[in-house]
Amino acid sequence: MAETLTQGPSPTPATLLPALGRAGLYGALVVLALVYATPLFVMVITSLKSLEEIRNGNLLSLPLSPNFDAWIKAWSGACVGVACEGVNRFFVNSVMMAVPSVAISCLLGALNGYALTKWKFRGADLVFALILFGCFIPFQIVLVPMASVLGMLGLASSTAGLVLVHVVYGVCFTTLFFRNYYAAFPSELVKAATIDGAGFLRIFWRIMLPNSLPILVVTVIWQFTNIWNDFLFGASFASGTAQPMTVALNNIVNTSTGVKEYNVDMAAAIIAALPTLLVYVLAGRYFVRGLMAGAVKG
Structure with a gap:
């Protein structure tokens, strides 16, 4: 029992x-x-x-x-073209390209989204529709006109030219993200600040931007990933020592002379992927939160 x-x-x-x-x-x-x-x-x-x-x-x-000889060679001794100095210089180029490109495009996108939602003007919807259209323009279509513009500005084959290209192409996406997020932001706060005498920029810096962390994380991750992993713009608008990491990696992996060093190729590929991997590991959980924060209205 x-x-x-x-x-x-x-x-x-x-x-x-x-x-x-x-x-x-x-x-x-x-x-x-x-x-x-x-x-x-x-x-x-x-x-x-x-x-x-x-x-x-x-x-x-x-x-x-196990040894890290291949990593050391990939960083400081692998042959990229005729120079056997590794990928360290090109890694720095990518950092110098990605950081200002992400910062400028995110700031411009935030300003555009703020103006299109809280300071709407006549024709704002048409302007947003034209900006949104830019999100669907393929990379290949802008190569020739962008090359002409960079040549006229004296920025061809330079890191500064790549920064300009990525800012111009990325501001459409950043505007879309911030516009949708700010559309759900309480307009009463903006009206109250306006009554208290705050202007356009003061409201943006003191109210809108401090409350934009979720969508800011989304936009930074999106932009950094696209810019860091870009190959077409880097191969088209940069040359020599101004090339980004992705172009250098392609030159290492596709070399047709000497002994094929698969361990060095793998080490170089991992080095190229580490920044985006770290970004997703450290901030990936905020990515979905930020997307959902802007999905309520807009």
Whole structure:
């Protein structure tokens, strides 16, 4: 009798099915995560192997004697064109290109979104429609006119020229993000500040921008990822020592002379991907929050 009481009720199909469903779901997620992470795993372990081990070993086998020689060579000794100085210079170029491009395009997008929602003028909807149209213009269409403009401004084949290109192309997206976010922002706060004598810029700096952190994170992540990973604009509007990291990586991987060093190629690819990976790891959880914050109205 006591043994029967301690055992409790036996599981029924009604209780087993939800548990099995959860187990199946988690199992499928684990399998998909492993499949998704396999390329990165292969890149990392290959970058830690010697060339002899890569030739004689298995693609998924762990390195017998891990070392960072390939990373050191990729950073400071790999041949990019005729110069064998590594990717460090081009990495710096990408930083110098991405940081001002993201900052300027986000600031302009915030100002545009603020003006189009809280200081609406005659024809504001038409202006927004034209800006929105810019989001759908393919990269290839703007190559020739942009090259002409950069030539007239004296910014061809320079990092400053790439900054201008990315700001002009990215301001359409940043305006869209901030406009949708500010459309749901209480207009009463702006009206109250206007009654108190605050002007356009003061309201923007003191009220709008401090309350824009969710959409600001979204916009920064979006812009930084697109700008850092861009290859077409970098290959078209920069040359020589002004080329960004993506162009240098392409030159290393696609070189047709000498011994093919797969470990160096993998190390260079990981170095090129690290900034965007870190951005998503550190701020990725705020990305969806920011998108949902601007999805209520607009």
